[in-house]
Amino acid sequence: xxxxxxxxxxxxxxxxxxxxxxxxxxxxxxxxxxxxxxxxxxxxxxxxxxxxxxxxxxxxxxxxxxxxxxxxxxxxxxxxxxxxxxxxxxxxxxxxxxxxxxxxxxxxxxxxxxxxxxxxxxxxxxxxxxxxxxxxxxxxxxxxxxxxxxxxxxxxxxxxxxxxxxxxxxxxxxxxxxxxxxxxxxxxxxxxxxxxxxxxxxxxxxxxxxxxxxxxxxxxxxxxxxxxxxxxxxxxxxxxxxxxxxxxxxxxxxxxxxxxxxxxxxxxxxxxxxxxxxxxxxxxxxxxxxxxxxxxxxxx
Amino acid sequence: xxxxxxxxxxxxxxxxxxxxxxxxxxxxxxxxxxxxxxxxxxxxxxxxxxxxxxxxxxxxxxxxxxxxxxxxxxxxxxxxxxxxxxxxxxxxxxxxxxxxxxxxxxxxxxxxxxxxxxxxxxxxxxxxxxxxxxxxxxxxxxxxxxxxxxxxxxxxxxxxxxxxxxxxxxxxxxxxxxxxxxxxxxxxxxxxxxxxxxxxxxxxxxxxxxxxxxxxxxxxxxxxxxxxxxxxxxxxxxxxxxxxxxxxxxxxxxxxxxxxxxxxxxxxxxxxxxxxxxxxxxxxxxxxxxxxxxxxxxxxxxxxxxxxxxxxxxxxxxxxxxxxxxxxxxxxxxxxxxxxxxxxxxxxxxxxxxxxxxxxxxxxxxxxxxxxxxxxxxxxxxxxxxxxxxxxxxxxxxx
Numbered sequence: 001x002x003x004x005x006x007x008x009x010x011x012x013x014x015x016x017x018x019x020x021x022x023x024x025x026x027x028x029x030x031x032x033x034x035x036x037x038x039x040x041x042x043x044x045x046x047x048x049x050x051x052x053x054x055x056x057x058x059x060x061x062x063x064x065x066x067x068x069x070x071x072x073x074x075x076x077x078x079x080x081x082x083x084x085x086x087x088x089x090x091x092x093x094x095x096x097x098x099x100x101x102x103x104x105x106x107x108x109x110x111x112x113x114x115x116x117x118x119x120x121x122x123x124x125x126x127x128x129x130x131x132x133x134x135x136x137x138x139x140x141x142x143x144x145x146x147x148x149x150x151x152x153x154x155x156x157x158x159x160x161x162x163x164x165x166x167x168x169x170x171x172x173x174x175x176x177x178x179x180x181x182x183x184x185x186x187x188x189x190x191x192x193x194x195x196x197x198x199x200x201x202x203x204x205x206x207x208x209x210x211x212x213x214x215x216x217x218x219x220x221x222x223x224x225x226x227x228x229x230x231x232x233x234x235x236x237x238x239x240x241x242x243x244x245x246x247x248x249x250x251x252x253x254x255x256x257x258x259x260x261x262x263x264x265x266x267x268x269x270x271x272x273x274x275x276x277x278x279x280x281x282x283x284x285x286x287x288x289x290x291x292x293x294x295x296x297x298x299x300x
Numbered sequence: 301x302x303x304x305x306x307x308x309x310x311x312x313x314x315x316x317x318x319x320x321x322x323x324x325x326x327x328x329x330x331x332x333x334x335x336x337x338x339x340x341x342x343x344x345x346x347x348x349x350x351x352x353x354x355x356x357x358x359x360x361x362x363x364x365x366x367x368x369x370x371x372x373x374x375x376x377x378x379x380x381x382x383x384x385x386x387x388x389x390x391x392x393x394x395x396x397x398x399x400x401x402x403x404x405x406x407x408x409x410x411x412x413x414x415x416x417x418x419x420x421x422x423x424x425x426x427x428x429x430x431x432x433x434x435x436x437x438x439x440x441x442x443x444x445x446x447x448x449x450x451x452x453x454x455x456x457x458x459x460x461x462x463x464x465x466x467x468x469x470x471x472x473x474x475x476x477x478x479x480x481x482x483x484x485x486x487x488x489x490x491x492x493x494x495x496x497x498x499x500x501x502x503x504x505x506x507x508x509x510x511x512x513x514x515x516x517x518x519x520x521x522x523x524x525x526x527x528x529x530x531x532x533x534x535x536x537x538x539x540x541x542x543x544x545x546x547x548x549x550x551x552x553x554x555x556x557x558x559x560x561x562x563x564x565x566x567x568x569x570x571x572x573x574x575x576x577x578x579x580x581x582x583x584x585x586x587x588x589x590x591x592x593x594x595x596x597x598x599x600x601x602x603x604x605x606x607x608x609x610x611x612x613x614x615x616x617x618x619x620x621x622x623x624x625x626x627x628x629x630x631x632x633x634x635x636x637x638x639x640x641x642x643x644x645x646x647x648x649x650x651x652x653x654x655x656x657x658x659x660x661x662x663x664x665x666x667x668x669x670x671x672x673x674x675x676x677x678x679x680x681x682x683x684x685x686x687x688x689x690x691x692x693x694x695x696x697x698x699x
Binding site: 050051053054055057058059060061062063064066067070071084085086087088089091092093094095096097100101102223224225251253 | 385388391415417418419420421422423424470471472473474475476477478479480509510511512513516519520521559561563564565566567568616661662695696697698699
């Protein structure tokens with residue numbers, strides 16, 4: 001009997017590990033895990049369901065993700081339909097009441113950001129459009145702070161014992177972030193009007209922030225890969241427009257942007273779109289630093 | 301007719317409501333208070349070297365729903381999906397299937413269930429009519445299959461898939477490795493459990509599944525399931541009469557799935573390997589009524605089924621797939637001197653399938669499939685040209 005009780009007790013302890021442990025945060029995109037780490041410090045264990053090399057539009061609802069969401073105390077996602085292909089499955093299969101929409105443990109970042117490109121009408125013939133607006137909000141660093149302001153209150157609610165620590169880290173982050181954004185915005189004035197071509201409509205917030213001139217998008221419609229005929233037509237329309245840079249994200253095929261780069265006098269580059277998407281973007285500060293530096297290198 | 305009007309008005313509400321909501325800021329459900337509605341259009345042209353009406357699998361009595369889609373042009377199943385969170389505690393889902401055969405449209409409630417959203421400790425309960433959680437292939441709707449038809453083992457042992465009225469409880473373990481355990485209690489009205497024995501609780505199942513990642517590019521899922529059922533007054537048409545079965549059966553399924561996608565991005569290229577092994581044992585009384593007078597006998601069967609399939613997306617939008625099916629049966633019908641579908645177990649049916657499909661977007665797919673089907677001793681070459689289109693709010697697919 002004794003020999004049975006011991007392992008059972010041990011197993012019980014392992015499975016029902018009490019909440020002395022850190023608050024478990026799972027994010028849909030790497031930028032929100034990074035923000036949670038900045039505000040949560042050692043009081044949280046934040047991990048992202050996707051990496052900087054993945055296309056968050058097309059993620060499979062893998063068993064490993066269900067297991068992660070099962071144990072999450074807080075789930076942060078961009079929302080606005082970006083994760084519609086996989087997040088609903090995780091929410092239903094994980095059996096976790098804490099992170100269901102409407103609960104304090106579910107935070108949808110796009111609810112706290114002013115959305116761009118909200119369509120008046122939607123139809124699938126327009127490609128993979130998002131009825132709630134363009135969801136790629138993280139390419140503008142000014143969109144981070146409103147999410148941080150909400151996140152700190154959620155953290156303080158979910159883990160009241162450490163509320164002061166969260167608020168103090170938030171105050172510190174907020175000050176440093178405001179200063180950093182001011183710095184980048186000032187540097188960004190030198191980029192105003194710079195002509196760029198993008199692969200997917202995933203940079204509109206950056207274009208809006210830095211007042212760039214997005215001459216064309218390689219995809220004929222959002223989410224639809226450009227074909228040869230489309231690229232040939234596109235070439236005619238961008239030639240002579242003074243394009244400085246052809247931008248794509250880490251997960252996009254290089255084929256179309258390299259094809260265009262060979263034909264117009266502009267290089268094709270991978271611009272960091274989230275934390276961990278290119279080398280040297282290990283946190284949010286580094287992300288926008290690399291983004292801006294890359295743009296500056298190709299400025300007129 | 302009344303159902304029809306209701307559905308049309310539901311659709312109308314969804315369409316107008318959807319436009320008005322489009323400017324609102326997002327919630328995850330993709331709509332405000334209207335349920336998510338989608339319609340799957342699924343049709344095909346098929347050509348078989350044998351007569352589809354004569355289809356049989358040696359040694360496996362078939363459910364009336366099992367078999368080949370009609371030859372020539374046919375509408376297989378048009379599926380209407382309606383789903384939404386009911387409130388903070390419940391999720392509701394209905395899948396209504398319209399089948400069009402021989403000029404008549406039949407409406408069938410494939411699934412209509414609720415699921416809990418907010419039970420504690422990783423628990424969830426599903427109730428209503430639903431596709432059982434046994435095996436891997438069973439819970440998928442035909443529009444998300446990688447081939448135009450079901451594996452032979454499913455056709456021979458489950459009709460098409462096991463769906464019935466009942467309740468499911470499941471638990472997800474709080475571990476890094478995905479581990480889930482579940483059990484189901486069913487009415488037992490659907491093939492192979494027939495006749496809703498035991499006052500309408502004639503079947504139950506237990507299953508355990510595990511899964512995880514290997515690096516950023518590979519992921520897997522494996523599981524074991526057991527379905528146990530009673531058979532009460534199940535009629536089976538045989539040569540020159542009818543057979544009445546009373547007994548019970550047990551079905552065991554082992555499943556394994558491996559998926560590969562470079563860096564976890566399936567969009568450009570991906571690979572999926574899937575296999576299941578099914579083992580079924582049934583026995584009981586078999587009473588014959590027909591030509592030559594009634595006979596009382598029994599049936600005792602021992603059946604195995606296996607399939608292996610691999611699907612490779614070699615470039616965006618294009619996939620190729622191969623599948624191998626194999627079945628084996630060892631049946632006894634003691635006391636019966638008539639010919640029954642249990643006979644013919646001396647040969648092992650198999651089938652080889654090749655398919656290629658093209659998806660213009662996530663919402664449309666065109667498929668060409670060729671099979672060499674040796675289900676019976678008369679080998680059948682089958683060609684299928686199929687389209688699967690989805691309109692409306694099409695939800696996410698499970699792994």
